[in-house]
Amino acid sequence: MATGRTHRPATRSRGIPEATVARLPLYLRALTALSERSVPTVSSEELAAAAGVNSAKLRKDFSYLGSYGTRGVGYDVEYLVYQISRELGLTQDWPVVIVGIGNLGAALANYGGFASRGFRVAALIDADPAMAGKPVAGIPVQHTDELEAIIRDNGVSIGVIATPAGAAQQVCDRLVAAGVTSILNFAPTVLTVPDGVDVRKVDLSIELQILAFHEQRKAGEEAAADGAPAQAAGTTNSAVAAKRQDSATDQGPDGDVPAVMPA
Amino acid sequence: MATGRTHRPATRSRGIPEATVARLPLYLRALTALSERSVPTVSSEELAAAAGVNSAKLRKDFSYLGSYGTRGVGYDVEYLVYQISRELGLTQDWPVVIVGIGNLGAALANYGGFASRGFRVAALIDADPAMAGKPVAGIPVQHTDELEAIIRDNGVSIGVIATPAGAAQQVCDRLVAAGVTSILNFAPTVLTVPDGVDVRKVDLSIELQILAFHEQRKAGEEAAADGAPAQAAGTTNSAVAAKRQDSATDQGPDGDVPAVMPA
DNA sequence: CAATCTTTGTGCACGCGTTCACAAAGACAT
DNA sequence: ATGTCTTTGTGAACGCGTGCACAAAGATTG
Numbered sequence: 360m361a362t363g364r365t366h367r368p369a370t371r372s373r374g375i376p377e378a379t380v381a382r383l384p385l386y387l388r389a390l391t392a393l394s395e396r397s398v399p400t401v402s403s404e405e406l407a408a409a410a411g412v413n414s415a416k417l418r419k420d421f422s423y424l425g426s427y428g429t430r431g432v433g434y435d436v437e438y439l440v441y442q443i444s445r446e447l448g449l450t451q452d453w454p455v456v457i458v459g460i461g462n463l464g465a466a467l468a469n470y471g472g473f474a475s476r477g478f479r480v481a482a483l484i485d486a487d488p489a490m491a492g493k494p495v496a497g498i499p500v501q502h503t504d505e506l507e508a509i510i511r512d513n514g515v516s517i518g519v520i521a522t523p524a525g526a527a528q529q530v531c532d533r534l535v536a537a538g539v540t541s542i543l544n545f546a547p548t549v550l551t552v553p554d555g556v557d558v559r560k561v562d563l564s565i566e567l568q569i570l571a572f573h574e575q576r577k578a579g580e581e582a583a584a585d586g587a588p589a590q591a592a593g594t595t596n597s598a599v600a601a602k603r604q605d606s607a608t609d610q611g612p613d614g615d616v617p618a619v620m621p622a
Numbered sequence: 623m624a625t626g627r628t629h630r631p632a633t634r635s636r637g638i639p640e641a642t643v644a645r646l647p648l649y650l651r652a653l654t655a656l657s658e659r660s661v662p663t664v665s666s667e668e669l670a671a672a673a674g675v676n677s678a679k680l681r682k683d684f685s686y687l688g689s690y691g692t693r694g695v696g697y698d699v700e701y702l703v704y705q706i707s708r709e710l711g712l713t714q715d716w717p718v719v720i721v722g723i724g725n726l727g728a729a730l731a732n733y734g735g736f737a738s739r740g741f742r743v744a745a746l747i748d749a750d751p752a753m754a755g756k757p758v759a760g761i762p763v764q765h766t767d768e769l770e771a772i773i774r775d776n777g778v779s780i781g782v783i784a785t786p787a788g789a790a791q792q793v794c795d796r797l798v799a800a801g802v803t804s805i806l807n808f809a810p811t812v813l814t815v816p817d818g819v820d821v822r823k824v825d826l827s828i829e830l831q832i833l834a835f836h837e838q839r840k841a842g843e844e845a846a847a848d849g850a851p852a853q854a855a856g857t858t859n860s861a862v863a864a865k866r867q868d869s870a871t872d873q874g875p876d877g878d879v880p881a882v883m884p885a
Numbered sequence: 886c887a888a889t890c891t892t893t894g895t896g897c898a899c900g901c902g903t904t905c906a907c908a909a910a911g912a913c914a915t
Numbered sequence: 916a917t918g919t920c921t922t923t924g925t926g927a928a929c930g931c932g933t934g935c936a937c938a939a940a941g942a943t944t945g
Contacts, residue, residue, distance in 0.1 A: 378932060384831040388810065402892065411812035415895095415934055422894055430893040430940045447831050448838030455830070462732045466725035472810065472827035477834065516837055517830070540840060541833040543826075547651060547735065549674035557836045559829050563806075564735035566822050567718070567780070568647040568710050570804040571740065573820045574779055575711030577803060641902060665922065678904055678925095685924055693910040693923040 375446075379420045385410045386417065387443045393436050402433040444477075454481035454513045456539075458530050459522030460490055460500050463545060467521060468496035481513040486526065503530075510537040517541045524548045531558075638709070642683045648673045649680065650706045656699050665696035707740075717744035717776045719802075721793050722785030723753055723763050726808060730784060731759035744776040749789065766793075773800040780804045787811045794821075 389409040393401055403421075407414035421427060421434070427442055428434045444450050455473070457464050460483050467473075468483055483500045485491070490500045501509065509515065518539040520527050527546035534542060535556055544550055544560045552558055652672040656664055666684075670677035684690060684697070690705055691697045707713050718736065720727050723746050730736075731746055746763045748754075753763045764772065772778065781797040783790050783805060790809035797805060798819055807813055807823045815821055 376932070380835050381828070381832055383835070384825075384828040385812075387831075388827075389812075403894095404892085409812070411814075413934065415936090416932085418892090418894060419933085426894070428893055429942085431891045431942045433892070446835070448834040449831065451838075453830075453834055453837070462725075462729035466729045467826065469725045470826060473830075476827060476831060478830055517833055541837045543829055543833060549648075549652075549672070551674075555840070557833060559833060561824060561826070561829060562647075563730065563733060563824070564651075564739060565644070565647040566806055566824060567716075567736070567741055568650075568712065568739065569644055570780055570806060570820060570822060571711040571716055572643050572646070572709070574716070574804045575714075577818070639902070666924095667922085676904070678906090679902085681922090681924065682903085689924070691923055692912085694912045694921045696922070 375423045379423055380447075382410070382412065382416075382420055383443050383447055385412070386420070387440065387447070387449075390436055390440045390443070394440055398436055400429075400433045400435055403428070406434065449477040451477060453478050453517055454515045455479065455517045455519060456482045456484060456506075456509060456513075456515050456534075457519045457521060458484045458503075458506070458534070459520060459526070459546075460485040460495055461521065461523075464521040465495050467519060467545075468498065478517075481515050482509045484509070486522075506533055507537045510534070510539060515539060517543070519543045519545070520550075521545045638686045642686055643710075645673070645675065645679075645683055646706050646710055648675070649683070650703065650710070650712075653699055653703045653706070657703055661699055663692075663696045663698055666691070669697065712740040714740060716741050716780055717778045718742065718780045718782060719745045719747060719769075719772060719776075719778050719797075720782045720784060721747045721766075721769070721797070722783060722789070722809075723748040723758055724784065724786075727784040728758050730782060730808075731761065741780075744778050745772045747772070749785075769796055770800045773797070773802060778802060780806070782806045782808070783813075784808045 386406065389406055390401075392409070393406075401409075403414045403418045407417040410417065418428075421439075424442055424446055427439055441450075455478050457467055457480060460468065464483065464485070468480060472478075473480055480496070480498060482505075483495055483498050484503055484506055485500050486503045488502060491502045493500050510518075516539055518534040518541070520530055520534075520542060522530055524546045527544065527548045528550060531542060531544070531550045531552065535552055540555060541557045542550065542552070542559070544558055545562075547562055547564055550558050550560075649669065652669055653664075655672070656669075664672075666677045666681045670680040673680065681691075684702075687705055687709055690702055718741050720730050720743060723731065727746065727748070731743060736743055743759070743761060745768075746758055746761050747766055747769055748763050749766045751765060754765045756763050773781075779802055781802040781804070783793055783797075785793055787809045790807065790811045791813060794805060794807070794813045794815065798815055803818060804820045805813065805815070805822070807821055808825075810825055810827055813821050813823075
């Protein structure tokens with residue numbers, strides 16, 4: 360396949376596969392750790408191991424950014440940190456607003472990972488008037504009414520939604536109308552946005568359900584051989600759901616006022 | 623996914639693609655909503671719209687479960703809810719332990735989505751002795767020393783790690799040694815686990831970085847002609863109209879999700 | 886300067902996932 | 916029954932991502 364031509368403007372931010380973009384932060388984290396230990400260079404093999412990926416994949420990923428390695432030696436850590444940071448747009452400051460300051464919103468506000476990479480919490484917003492002014496992670500919570508002004512005044516283009524599911528779409532619409540073009544959604548709802556707006560979702564419930572599927576499958580395979588607890592993986596996995604300690608009255612963490620919401 | 627290369631040619635009459643499994647919870651949620659509104663049947667078109675996917679994809683997904691639809695009519699909501707729940711293993715009770723009761727751990731403990739689907743928080747565990755006994759979401763926090771006993775006594779096979787990155791691998795090792803075979807990791811670290819153990823990670827920092835990448839790309843396209851760099855914490859940002867029809871869009875494959883924790 | 890060793894960059898093949906498009910299946914009306 | 920209409924289930928084509936395997940590039944040694 361002719362690498363150039365109409366299909367791939369190569370090496371420009373355009374031609375980077377989505378799968379590669381998703382891994383760049385992973386490499387960046389590993390590289391940062393190496394940088395802090397003053398390691399000058401790494402081979403694709405070493406870095407791949409640290410990032411938990413295949414070395415060939417890593418090399419191909421880097422090849423989309425350009426040829427930053429030296430054959431026979433490896434990659435210059437500092438240089439690579441810079442290149443990836445630049446490619447990801449982390450050399451600039453990204454103001455972010457978090458909407459919905461419940462348990463989860465508060466956890467996010469306290470998240471150290473924000474500041475450590477180009478992100479800055481510009482504001483915390485909640486619909487509850489009682490929350491207004493109350494400081495969370497050192498930042499006073501502001502009322503939803505201020506949303507549009509905050510976004511405009513700070514040039515915010517990234518919003519985080521940590522509200523209950525019922526409020527998510529409404530909040531999303533307001534964010535978008537105010538100029539936000541990237542949204543990280545923690546509410547268990549499908550958000551509808553106009554073209555040009557990116558949405559990424561984080562759904563705890565879904566992740567657990569996927570794990571449950573595989574867990575069930577494992578348990579099922581075990582039974583295939585016979586009813587014995589025999590298991591290849593090595594660990595003695597006790598009976599699944601064996602103990603059912605009277606579930607009549609769930610002291611439900613359910614009726615609480617979660618920041619995240621029910622599925 | 624995690625723990626990659628394990629090929630399971632095993633008993634595969636039930637070869638449901640990973641991508642499909644990842645979407646089943648999405649369908650289940652949409653179906654549950656319909657069920658609560660007492661809607662008897664849905665067409666693939668309607669359900670697909672509600673779940674935010676392509677209808678052909680949805681039909682193919684369901685085809686892996688069997689033929690549960692009626693041509694000319696659609697799918698029976700209740701029946702489908704049951705089938706998917708069973709397939710995902712949600713008809714049984716999954717005891718879960720959450721390790722690391724910081725801001726995030728507390729948010730997770732309060733998460734309503736746990737109890738609403740076959741998951742039950744069996745215990746909250748933290749390394750800080752000062753936390754011991756303190757109730758979070760109505761459940762008393764227990765010390766790390768109890769970890770092994772708790773897992774064995776409750777037949778826990780799913781663990782959630784919400785500790786700082788530095789402690790994650792250690793906690794992971796103990797969980798696995800005690801019999802846990804599925805882990806949901808919120809710590810920004812690559813976990814190493816033996817074969818047979820599933821790990822899914824949620825990394826907030828990574829999700830934000832991916833958004834930043836696309837955000838930068840949008841800004842770059844806008845100012846295509848002149849080399850004007852993107853705006854910093856300036857004021858006017860509303861010019862983000864970017865009508866780029868580019869549909870690279872939305873959440874990519876749900877293989878990975880973001881996490882929380884200090885970087 | 887030549888030989889050797891190391892590690893990158895990538896052509897290629899393969900498999901998974903997505904999407905189209907349509908025949909088959911059933912509901913419904915006449 | 917027969918015909919029409921709706922919607923499923925799926926064959927097939929296509930595109931993306933992954934991983935192998937190797938030639939090319941540079942370091943290193945004698």
